[in-house]
Amino acid sequence: MTVVEDRRSRRTRGALRDALVSLVLERGYAAVTVEDIVAAADVGRATFYTHFKDKEALYDHVVASVLQELKERLAQVLAPEDAGFTGQPVAEVFRHAAEQPDAYRMILRGEGDGRGLRALEDAWGTTAHEIFSARVKANAVRPRVDLQVLARAWVGEQMAVLLWWLEAPEPRPATDQVVETLVELSRRGRLWATGFDSDPR
Amino acid sequence: MTVVEDRRSRRTRGALRDALVSLVLERGYAAVTVEDIVAAADVGRATFYTHFKDKEALYDHVVASVLQELKERLAQVLAPEDAGFTGQPVAEVFRHAAEQPDAYRMILRGEGDGRGLRALEDAWGTTAHEIFSARVKANAVRPRVDLQVLARAWVGEQMAVLLWWLEAPEPRPATDQVVETLVELSRRGRLWATGFDSDPR
DNA sequence: CCGTTTCTGGACACACTGTCTATGATCGTC
DNA sequence: GACGATCATAGACAGTGTGTCCAGAAACGG
Structure with missing residues (x-):
């Protein structure tokens, strides 16, 4: 197991985190979809699910x-x-x-x-x-x-x-x-x- | 306009209110669907929508x-x-x-x-x-x-x-x-x- | 440079939503 | 208790978002 995460993973996760937070502040948690998040983070939807089980998991993270x-x-x-x-x-x-x-x-x-x-x-x-x-x-x-x-x-x-x-x-x-x-x-x-x-x- | 609401409306709305509250306490708001609510309230799904626009409207009510x-x-x-x-x-x-x-x-x-x-x-x-x-x-x-x-x-x-x-x-x-x-x-x-x-x- | 890991779009079945309609049930009132 | 008005309901419908899978492309670290 590597000490430092792969750069791509780091970037992706960071982008998803930021996207979630800013979208939630803008529209409220319930109104934010996974599709919104990946669009804002400029990430493929399939990629989202390789990192988090669902929106809730990202939030918890x-x-x-x-x-x-x-x-x-x-x-x-x-x-x-x-x-x-x-x-x-x-x-x-x-x-x-x-x-x-x-x-x-x-x-x-x-x-x-x-x-x-x-x-x-x-x-x-x-x-x-x-x-x-x-x-x-x-x-x-x-x-x-x-x-x-x-x-x-x-x-x-x-x-x-x-x-x-x-x-x-x-x-x-x-x-x-x-x-x-x-x-x-x-x-x-x-x-x-x-x-x-x-x-x- | 009548002063007192129709009994049927009163019963239905009351049942929906109680169902929402108890389900939310049990599973959390996001995990509760309209289908769950009408099932718990023993009310037809179509009926729900004659009273409230969606789950959010019921909550706000x-x-x-x-x-x-x-x-x-x-x-x-x-x-x-x-x-x-x-x-x-x-x-x-x-x-x-x-x-x-x-x-x-x-x-x-x-x-x-x-x-x-x-x-x-x-x-x-x-x-x-x-x-x-x-x-x-x-x-x-x-x-x-x-x-x-x-x-x-x-x-x-x-x-x-x-x-x-x-x-x-x-x-x-x-x-x-x-x-x-x-x-x-x-x-x-x-x-x-x-x-x-x-x-x- | 090369083996490994990550990213990706597209396809899929599925669950829930919100709307509509026709029919039957229940209401308040006279 | 009968009558017109209101409400409840089942079922059908299209639409949106979900979560999973795959196979090829891209980027990574060493």
Whole structure:
């Protein structure tokens, strides 16, 4: 087995990936046919089926690639035992998304009947859970809220803001600024953002 | 034009709606065909097309029905000028979702390429924005965070938790308890949930 | 350069779609 | 309970996209 893929395969797969993503963003996943994809990628239809079983397999391949990269990045950021709350992991996700905004938009919009969305949610949620666990351990306290729920909530918030950010017209607000806002919300709560620091009632 | 729909139409449409939702939850939207739907609903295939243009139209109809109901409910809860933060609107959404959990699960999972998800996000987000605006006005402060972003984040958080709640094995945790947790997170921030009240960075 | 791998168009059976028509069943109403 | 209006239905139809196969052409890496 060769280490590096045949150039033709590489080119073909890349073209198919790009074609899928851009067509889905344009028309929606359901409205995209394999024939559309091969036409956009300028590839023979028979060729498609030598690489992927069907449209779904190509979609899953794209999602898996993105998640694989993301996991590797997050692993690096999380390496130093970091019970503080620097927002590093969040920033890393935003940076990654900025590098391939289209794929992220496809996933976050829920294209593909939300399969990519759920996969991203799981991957991100696992990281979130680890962060919260470390924090609880470091503070030696009993968590006030079930950590699974907390992780879900946190991830849901971030994914929503990430999608908003990716869909915003360019030039987008600076990554650091958005991340800083998210961290502040986690730190002080949402009421802080619309009123006084200590809220009566 | 008659006020009440013909009984036959009502029955047929209801059966189609239920069939779509349960099939989608079982196999995923893309894997469900019109033939499957009419078989499950025990309706002739020709009949389907007298009511809906295609599968997508049926899906949109279901989503629109849910959102319509939700809007009416939220309007009632929001009627009293309520700048406090009672969590009433959130509780109302959870109650509504508990009444038709399957439709909500279909939507929140992102089935239908996320179209329902986006529609729900918009409806809910509008309400959220109104709530935050009222609060900012009541406190006569300049919001620290763009209210659109804030609304997005809030809604994202709640939708994530709602889905978790709906997918949880029965008996589900009590609505009030989950809502109370969400309100607390908004009030004090997420760090509070995993540590001490005043957190040193 | 040569053996291997990939690409390709065209043909095929198949599943599902969306439309139409004629007939029978069920409705609301008087 | 009878009647006109509306709805449900089976079956036929052409059309579109799918997934598989093949044999020849092209591009690859060593």
